[in-house]
Amino acid sequence: MPKQKHEALQIQFGEHIQKIRLKKGLSLRSVAANCELDDSNISKIENGKFNVQLSTIVELAKGLGVEKRELLEF
Amino acid sequence: MPKQKHEALQIQFGEHIQKIRLKKGLSLRSVAANCELDDSNISKIENGKFNVQLSTIVELAKGLGVEKRELLEF
DNA sequence: AATATTGCGGTTATAAATTACCGCAATTTG
DNA sequence: CAAATTGCGGTAATTTATAACCGCAATATT
Numbered sequence: 013m014p015k016q017k018h019e020a021l022q023i024q025f026g027e028h029i030q031k032i033r034l035k036k037g038l039s040l041r042s043v044a045a046n047c048e049l050d051d052s053n054i055s056k057i058e059n060g061k062f063n064v065q066l067s068t069i070v071e072l073a074k075g076l077g078v079e080k081r082e083l084l085e086f
Numbered sequence: 087m088p089k090q091k092h093e094a095l096q097i098q099f100g101e102h103i104q105k106i107r108l109k110k111g112l113s114l115r116s117v118a119a120n121c122e123l124d125d126s127n128i129s130k131i132e133n134g135k136f137n138v139q140l141s142t143i144v145e146l147a148k149g150l151g152v153e154k155r156e157l158l159e160f
Numbered sequence: 161a162a163t164a165t166t167g168c169g170g171t172t173a174t175a176a177a178t179t180a181c182c183g184c185a186a187t188t189t190g
Numbered sequence: 191c192a193a194a195t196t197g198c199g200g201t202a203a204t205t206t207a208t209a210a211c212c213g214c215a216a217t218a219t220t
Contacts, residue, residue, distance in 0.1 A: 132198095137176075
């Protein structure tokens with residue numbers, strides 16, 4: 013059945029997120045420290061495992077210290 | 087239990103989406119015709135009922151004919 | 161070398177999004 | 191007026207995200 017219908021999108025998003033994080037020299041745990049997500053889940057997001065929700069995008073932006081719009085610039 | 091933890095965010099997003107749609111003079115059904123979402127669900131999104139997923143944001147952008155980043159500019 | 165940090169995979173439970181319909185009441189259009 | 195359009199609420203089934211952990215292997219730090 014529909015398993016992983018949006019994988020390509022999730023991977024693109026994950027790579028984008030990781031690029032932003034690494035450019036800032038942040039660790040997964042330091043991002044997690046600034047938002048309501050834990051590092052293992054951020055890792056999964058970066059690796060394209062999740063089709064994240066709006067609220068999660070907002071948390072990521074908070075954790076990364078960027079505007080949410082930037083997370084969709086990929 | 088946690089029912090509607092992100093309601094404020096969802097409502098803001100919904101209002102933003104609707105504003106874009108109305109500015110373009112589109113009906114819910116015409117937006118739906120350009121993407122993989124049905125009009126009743128777009129209505130629910132506009133009314134803040136859903137914490138939409140990334141793939142849904144991308145579909146909305148397609149349906150509305152705008153860049154996905156614009157959907158997070160609110 | 162010993163310790164800490166880091167990335168990441170796994171798990172289980174729970175809440176929720178999505179799909180794909182129906183149908184109505186109100187407004188618009190011909 | 192008649193017909194079409196429109197916004198939107200409801201539903202059921204299915205899939206999925208998320209939270210909140212654990213722990214390990216590799217790398218970095220002291």
